[in-house]
Amino acid sequence: MAGIWICAEQTGQALELLQAGKNLREAGMAGGLAVLSWPGGPRPEDLGAGGADEVLLLPPPGDGQPLEAFAPAVLEEARKDPPDLMLFAATARGKDWAARIAGGLDAGLCSGCTALRWDSASGTLEMERLLYGGAAVLRIAPLSFPVLAAVLPGTFRSGPLTPGREARIRNLPAPPPSPVTVLERRPKERQGQDVTAARVVVCAGRGFEKPGDLALARELADLLGGALACTRPLSEELHWLPEDLCIGLSGIQVKPELYIGIGVSGQVQHLTGIRGAKLVCAVNRDEQAPIFAAADLGIVGDLYAVLPGLVQALKETTPA
């Protein structure tokens, strides 16, 4: 079986990629859909219901072994029976897997893939990704197969499930022990709303003068039922907010109904993280700030004067 292999850490991510695979197959790309799993990984019954023909089942990861340790086993299987395309959910581990396997296969890897299209007339797999921090869009086609792509979670929508539909199970052998060992795992403490799932995102930028002033942005977020996020300088240089609230190409990508950037200048990497926002608003005192060219509604003014007035105006227009 050539076809498409899918690797994701979570069931939801695997189902999104399964839908992407089904779309390619409907467009005429040949072969079955196989999904990688392991005890604690994506659920095989959901993968079957989501359209997988086969589940490539790995044994449980060894004690003190990172999930990346699976890569050599997957690589071996891919060498024996090469798929045409391998799709990875572009989480940190997913990107690591993809690069290791691509390196092992000496194959091309389209990272941060934003679109996939099969042109059956020419037999071309068209892949799209962003360059230069998001300033440019590159469309490429592989010159050889297998080819790999790492796709950001949320790029594709998962399709309907067919309950009871089952996938064949192919057992993969255990990989050799990894030279990298895990000493400690510290699960993320969930604080407040998940920004990537929030309907409204209020993003604080460099325009804020001191950390205590973020309360103004937080008040706006609370009023709109939204989550607070930030730009890279606030998390990386000033450490006012944690890294996982940093929006941008190398941070989180958000797709809210409403994004409001407060004191955000609008560097291209940041704008890449809000491409999927339905409505983009901005408050900045510099009318030349690049954010205004990327915003639907922009308020030119000092955030310290605008925010209290804006909160008041929003309260008045919100029905009691």
Added chain:
Amino acid sequence: MPVFVACFKWVVDEAYIRRTSAGELDLSSVGYKISDYDRNALEEAARLKESAGGSVVAVTVGIPEATKGVKDALSRGADQAIYAADPSFGTLEASGTATILAEVIRTRVGTYDLILCGEGSSDLYDQQVGIRLAALLGIPCISFVQKLDLEAGRVVAERRLEDGIERVAATLPAVVTLLPDINVPRIPGVKDTLSASRKPVVTIGREELGLPAEPRFRILSLSASRLERQCERFGSDEADLRRFAGALRQKGILR
């Protein structure tokens, strides 16, 4: 004494990229810089040397014009630089860059302890060169590292993953790919710049390297990305803020 290898890339500064009125990509007035994330790699290597001793070799693969970047890297704490240069290296894919880096490190550096790479380059952001490099050299790789320590014969690193922090260890030699928050890169002073011009640089031409890696992709198109936004402006007086709130309401955002 440990040998640290910091890999860097000389890239187009995306802040200077413009869109023509026809919507095409305009690279005519761009400047160049050391890729943002690679500055973190150079910084971390310099810090490790400052605390553990040893030396730092900066390695790059790039176009001949990247000489300026080599000097920049040397002003950021590296002791020497190795520079594989060819006009064709400006369009290398990640697989090609990793192949040349591996050959250069294997044949010109020889013995090394830790190779430091940025998590990705700020132009292509493929996020795979460091990991592929480790695969080619057959040594362990720890990716997406936010904190790094050297212990007897091994590297201990904290990786930031979607579900939390993973602290891992690997024996040396190893490759690490670094997240940008691992450090704040220094800004070289006049003294650093002056001493950089006295440090040794080995330049390697394409003809001194093995067969170049074949590209894995062909380009169908490269265009300026479009952001279709309304760009409506409001002032900051009370009337305008009300008008803004009204616009949000009209769009069904306010519940």
